[in-house]
Amino acid sequence: MTITPRAMGVAVDRFDGAAKVRGEARYAYEQPVDRPLYLYPLTAAVATGRIADIDCGAASAEPGVVAVLTYRNATRTAAIEDGELRILQSDEVAFRGQFIGGVVAETSEIARHAVSLVRVDYEERPHDVELREGRGDLRVPREVQPIFPMDTAEGDVDAALASAPVRVDQTYTTAWNNHNPIEPHTTIATWTGDRFTFYLSTQGVNGIQAAVAALFELGPDRVRVISPYVGGAFGSKARPHADVVLAALAARLVPDRPVKFALTRQQMFSQVGYRPPTVQRVRLGADAGGRLVALAHESIEPTSKLQEFAEHSTRATPTMYAAPNRRTRQRLAALDVPTPTIMRAPGEASGMFALESAMDEMAIACGLDPIEFRIRNDAQRHPHFGLPFSSRNLVACLREGARRFGWDGRDPTPGIRRTAGWLVGTGVAAATYPVLRLPGSMATIRVGPDERYTVLIAAADIGTGTWTALSQVAADALGVRVEQIDLRIGDTAYPKASNEGGSSGITSWGSAICEAADRLRDELARHGGAVPADGLEVTAAMPENPHISRYAMHAFGAQFAEVRVHAEIGEVRVRRQLGVFAVGRVVNPKTARSQLLGGMTMGLSMALHEQSVFDPRFAQVVTQDLATYHIASNADVGAVEVHWIDEDDPYVNPMGTKGVGEIGIVGAAAAIANAVHHATGVRVRDLPITLDKLLPAA
Amino acid sequence: MRPFRYERANDVSGAVALLAGTPNGAFLGGGTNLVDLMRLDVARPELLVDVRRLTSDRIEELPDGRVRVGAAVPNSDLAADPLIRARYPAVSEALLSGASGQLRNLATTGGNLLQRTRCVYFQNVSTPCNKRDPGAGCSAIDGHHWDLAILGASEACVATHPSDLAVALVALDAVVLTEGADGERRIPITELHRLPDREPHRDTILQHGELITAVELPPLPWATRSRYRKVRDRASYAFALVSAVVVLDTADGVVRDVRIGLGGVAHRPWRALVAEQALRGGPATEERFRQAAEAELAAARPLPGNAFKVRLARNTLVRTLLDVNEGRR
Amino acid sequence: MVDVEVSLRVDGTDHRLTVDTRTSVLDALRERLGNTSPKKGCDHGQCGACTVLLDGRRVNSCLALAVAHDGATVVTAAGLAPAGQLHPMQACFIRHDAFQCGYCTPGQIVSAVAMLAEAAAGWPSAVTADGAGRGGGAVVLDDDEIRERMSGNLCRCAAYANIVPAVAEMARR
Numbered sequence A: 001m002t003i004t005p006r007a008m009g010v011a012v013d014r015f016d017g018a019a020k021v022r023g024e025a026r027y028a029y030e031q032p033v034d035r036p037l038y039l040y041p042l043t044a045a046v047a048t049g050r051i052a053d054i055d056c057g058a059a060s061a062e063p064g065v066v067a068v069l070t071y072r073n074a075t076r077t078a079a080i081e082d083g084e085l086r087i088l089q090s091d092e093v094a095f096r097g098q099f100i101g102g103v104v105a106e107t108s109e110i111a112r113h114a115v116s117l118v119r120v121d122y123e124e125r126p127h128d129v130e131l132r133e134g135r136g137d138l139r140v141p142r143e144v145q146p147i148f149p150m151d152t153a154e155g156d157v158d159a160a161l162a163s164a165p166v167r168v169d170q171t172y173t174t175a176w177n178n179h180n181p182i183e184p185h186t187t188i189a190t191w192t193g194d195r196f197t198f199y200l201s202t203q204g205v206n207g208i209q210a211a212v213a214a215l216f217e218l219g220p221d222r223v224r225v226i227s228p229y230v231g232g233a234f235g236s237k238a239r240p241h242a243d244v245v246l247a248a249l250a251a252r253l254v255p256d257r258p259v260k261f262a263l264t265r266q267q268m269f270s271q272v273g274y275r276p277p278t279v280q281r282v283r284l285g286a287d288a289g290g291r292l293v294a295l296a297h298e299s300i301e302p303t304s305k306l307q308e309f310a311e312h313s314t315r316a317t318p319t320m321y322a323a324p325n326r327r328t329r330q331r332l333a334a335l336d337v338p339t340p341t342i343m344r345a346p347g348e349a350s351g352m353f354a355l356e357s358a359m360d361e362m363a364i365a366c367g368l369d370p371i372e373f374r375i376r377n378d379a380q381r382h383p384h385f386g387l388p389f390s391s392r393n394l395v396a397c398l399r400e401g402a403r404r405f406g407w408d409g410r411d412p413t414p415g416i417r418r419t420a421g422w423l424v425g426t427g428v429a430a431a432t433y434p435v436l437r438l439p440g441s442m443a444t445i446r447v448g449p450d451e452r453y454t455v456l457i458a459a460a461d462i463g464t465g466t467w468t469a470l471s472q473v474a475a476d477a478l479g480v481r482v483e484q485i486d487l488r489i490g491d492t493a494y495p496k497a498s499n500e501g502g503s504s505g506i507t508s509w510g511s512a513i514c515e516a517a518d519r520l521r522d523e524l525a526r527h528g529g530a531v532p533a534d535g536l537e538v539t540a541a542m543p544e545n546p547h548i549s550r551y552a553m554h555a556f557g558a559q560f561a562e563v564r565v566h567a568e569i570g571e572v573r574v575r576r577q578l579g580v581f582a583v584g585r586v587v588n589p590k591t592a593r594s595q596l597l598g599g600m601t602m603g604l605s606m607a608l609h610e611q612s613v614f615d616p617r618f619a620q621v622v623t624q625d626l627a628t629y630h631i632a633s634n635a636d637v638g639a640v641e642v643h644w645i646d647e648d649d650p651y652v653n654p655m656g657t658k659g660v661g662e663i664g665i666v667g668a669a670a671a672i673a674n675a676v677h678h679a680t681g682v683r684v685r686d687l688p689i690t691l692d693k694l695l696p697a698a
Numbered sequence B: 001m002r003p004f005r006y007e008r009a010n011d012v013s014g015a016v017a018l019l020a021g022t023p024n025g026a027f028l029g030g031g032t033n034l035v036d037l038m039r040l041d042v043a044r045p046e047l048l049v050d051v052r053r054l055t056s057d058r059i060e061e062l063p064d065g066r067v068r069v070g071a072a073v074p075n076s077d078l079a080a081d082p083l084i085r086a087r088y089p090a091v092s093e094a095l096l097s098g099a100s101g102q103l104r105n106l107a108t109t110g111g112n113l114l115q116r117t118r119c120v121y122f123q124n125v126s127t128p129c130n131k132r133d134p135g136a137g138c139s140a141i142d143g144h145h146w147d148l149a150i151l152g153a154s155e156a157c158v159a160t161h162p163s164d165l166a167v168a169l170v171a172l173d174a175v176v177l178t179e180g181a182d183g184e185r186r187i188p189i190t191e192l193h194r195l196p197d198r199e200p201h202r203d204t205i206l207q208h209g210e211l212i213t214a215v216e217l218p219p220l221p222w223a224t225r226s227r228y229r230k231v232r233d234r235a236s237y238a239f240a241l242v243s244a245v246v247v248l249d250t251a252d253g254v255v256r257d258v259r260i261g262l263g264g265v266a267h268r269p270w271r272a273l274v275a276e277q278a279l280r281g282g283p284a285t286e287e288r289f290r291q292a293a294e295a296e297l298a299a300a301r302p303l304p305g306n307a308f309k310v311r312l313a314r315n316t317l318v319r320t321l322l323d324v325n326e327g328r329r
Numbered sequence C: 001m002v003d004v005e006v007s008l009r010v011d012g013t014d015h016r017l018t019v020d021t022r023t024s025v026l027d028a029l030r031e032r033l034g035n036t037s038p039k040k041g042c043d044h045g046q047c048g049a050c051t052v053l054l055d056g057r058r059v060n061s062c063l064a065l066a067v068a069h070d071g072a073t074v075v076t077a078a079g080l081a082p083a084g085q086l087h088p089m090q091a092c093f094i095r096h097d098a099f100q101c102g103y104c105t106p107g108q109i110v111s112a113v114a115m116l117a118e119a120a121a122g123w124p125s126a127v128t129a130d131g132a133g134r135g136g137g138a139v140v141l142d143d144d145e146i147r148e149r150m151s152g153n154l155c156r157c158a159a160y161a162n163i164v165p166a167v168a169e170m171a172r173r
């Protein structure tokens, strides 16, 4: 059943706006607690090996130090599968920067200083950190979701390539990127007798609860996790990381005292995951009419030895273009490095840089306009699964974008437009992201005779606007005004919710709320349509979507960019970005626009700036702060236009939403790289596009 | 951060005396570099002597036309000062291209000149670095040196000096006024910063406890024709990969006099005397500008990861010369 | 550990407190005085989340030692308007949705308020055209001026394209 939009579609200001602009919204670390203690971590100074000795004497003797934590006095945790979380259980060191202990003290200054007094001796082992094509141990990643097949093959790619009149065969690389939410990962952990309470910055309180409960072998009811506001996440706060475990271990040493723990910016580069670098080879073959006859996309990526994570760079490729002969292939190398994790549009962001750069190269090779070339190769049914799309508006996005951007009449010749010493160019790329629903969400709705509806669900707002948009969904699900909704999220005391991730929040939580609203209507009917004096309460789980097996469900988009490149110096400035998206129903145009805009800007940042430089000698990211790991600053961003087309998709979920959190970053880097080529004639296939790659040779 | 004592002195000689007796102490200006490095455990003073409100915070014109800038003048005030903007616009431009509005409000003139390198290994105490720990080895030479030196480096250290202000000041032949245990000194700023040679732990020729009290700019009427051009990895709020300052005096298409500084290329703000010499008396043409830049950079010895900076420095310098010559400031 | 006593006037209220010499103004506010309006994003002057007005000027409070600013007046985003009210800049930020997670936001807003004052006082920026504002006249804040002057405040949610019109609206008033 679909619901009628009344509150949905209205550009409401954020409900938490006033609290945030005054700085009075309390993030995890800022929650008022009594007599807090401060934790500072001790990290491994070798890449691999074992701890031969730890001397905590000087640290313990420091006035104000309450406890020194090492593997020797840490609680033994259960041997769960996720190796990233098994810290302080032995003398082993798995990567440089890994937590091997910590100091708990009365002030943050004392804790940090005392850690520098702990002396650690190591027995170092040689480490293995280099990702190469020729490694003998490359392996196929585990499949995580059936809609992301690891390797796909259709037809005879090699033969089709060999006989194709036009061919492109190029290798593209993307850099190691770190999420770097401006709020670092923070925790306040308290152990009282037999239970934990956490204030924590996370994309999913239930995931944290489950991990801690499993590690410490507690019932989930003895782990409460509260996370009202989250200062950005982008995937780093989706899965539990070792910081939560360290805070919990510390709290166990000092019962009844809240332990406050904030990662430093430097530690954010080794503790909370990252987007792994990729090496991708794309081969395309086209016929004389500009139709793809073959498409091959292969990627290799690193993961850690502790826990597998794959970026799935080729995962969007089988959705994009109709080519009778296709192959995708992903391989992983497990290295002595920190564990990578999901980062905004994992797979699509890196993979679509390669595919959409190659599509631009192919359009040029075919002598076709890149928009026309994409339209010719648009797929009618899902090329891999053979299913019809619940809705597919890639072509509409490309056309609408072309119109708004002023694409018509574009001279494709590279390197010929110049103003005041700057070369000017424009570029386009396609975007896609699947409509994901994560299982496990439930919602409770309570109504009193005053006609106020309390909606409870352990969902998260990481800046996505959940507080506002989910209230709008609830209002329409219940057929009431949004002012009547009192939404409560971010607490395991509420019904379980899936993670804020994969742009699935509104889809998953909203579906559960719609189901609960239906139940409430039934209950009301049973009470003769009137709310009884003591109110009503219902709880419902997200229902199955019967359409899932019948349709392929994806959002699409078109990204445009105009760049200037300094002819002598090579600096790149993105003057203008324009995105048109087909994302189903837009619940709150204001917050949705911000999400798409934020994604596009993060795409610009990925294109021009972001690169964690990993030094293999030390097995460490050496650009581990915001002065050396650059993210786009205000001055790097020009005009950004965001549009969407009306899209009515009755199959995806009752709200008709497809998710807006990730698709904004997809294709943005390719559009910029393609524009750089148009401006200069130089094809940059390795991100980021730094000025050395554009500096004239002579 | 290690524990430290904090003191304020009543006057300059008091501050000098306080530090003279504490070999492991430091002056504190705005703290934007020192506190940063203390938090990283790179700087480990046991005593801080606060000089932010001690030296002059005034910018004054002396009777002979020199302009004296107190060491405590915040970077933002210096950049906005009408006299500086009118007479030495490149000084203002250099400051404004550095750091951020917030940082420039805290940072002082004296502290800016003595900020330390941004070499990533210098800032990371878990990696070897000769500048931090003499004799430990240099991690940058075989590591990440994208932004490091192409001129005047040694086998011990390839760091660059990060100050933008200092680059403008070397081109203008500024003089640094100091007071130390041995009395007052006037140090030409071109002599203040050192090349690394075998002692990269010494950034400058200052003695321990020698306080910068002021910076003087000599009169240079043609300094109004000057420009500071900075190239970096993002459009703002980033250190220089390369920067160039050009002060140019031409008549009838001939270079009468010129001053050139380069930033981001060496362990000290680089005065491009070779290029200046090549230009003086010659025609102000692009070809000559290019030859002069190439002459200056002939001594460049880049590393594999920063070879592009030689071309970048050349092109940036040529572009800046052209812009100043054509009146595009 | 070396403890010292300092006075700070924060958002209109006087405080006397004991701090470690190592304590930054930011930590004094957040950990000692419970004012968590300024945020900690990097602790090294690299993000701007900790921006407060210190004796009337915007600064990164993470690099300012509390002991060095004994007696100072501090204004945070929570003190720009009386409790329960919004400064017009804050209202502009809400109207333009100039934030998402809100973590960089108090710093952005304090920075923007101070930046308008700097421009009104004729302070140039790196993009101020030659001669513009020279001689003390107010600087006209076009979008490029705003972008440059606000670049000391990073926003990872990347609300920049909304921050600029929010600040521009205030600049026009």
Ligand SMILES: Cc1cc2nc3c(=O)[nH]c(=O)nc-3n(C[C@H](O)[C@H](O)[C@H](O)COP(=O)(O)OP(=O)(O)OC[C@H]3O[C@@H](n4cnc5c(N)ncnc54)[C@H](O)[C@@H]3O)c2cc1C
Binding pocket: A627, B026, B027, B028, B029, B030, B031, B032, B033, B034, B035, B036, B051, B055, B071, B075, B097, B098, B099, B100, B103, B106, B107, B108, B109, B110, B111, B112, B113, B114, B115, B162, B163, B164, B165, B210, B211, B212, B213, B237, B238, B239, B240, C044, C045, C046
């Ligand atoms: C994120 C970031 C970005 C930056 N970007 C730039 C940039 O792009 N360009 C640029 O040029 N700079 C940049 N800076 C550096 C900034 O300009 C310097 O940190 C600042 O100028 C130092 O001044 P201060 O007064 O704060 O010095 P402090 O940190 O107080 O002191 C620095 C050093 O000078 C000594 N000292 C201070 N005053 C005196 C004195 N009067 N006499 C003798 N010794 C003294 C101190 O003991 C210390 O060793 C940046 C800084 C940061 C944090």
Ligand code: SF4
Binding pocket: B117, B119, B120, B121, B122, B128, B129, B130, B131, B132, B137, B138, B139, B140, B141, B148, B156, B157, B158, B159, B200
């Ligand atoms: S270049 Fe200099 S500062 Fe950098 S690691 Fe080498 S010695 Fe240290």
Ligand code: FES
Binding pocket: C039, C040, C041, C042, C043, C044, C045, C046, C047, C048, C049, C050, C051, C060, C061, C062, C063
């Ligand atoms: S916390 Fe102060 S600038 Fe980032």
Ligand code: FES
Binding pocket: A182, A231, A232, A463, C098, C099, C100, C101, C102, C103, C104, C105, C154, C155, C156, C157, C158, C159
């Ligand atoms: S709003 Fe999230 S960092 Fe700016």
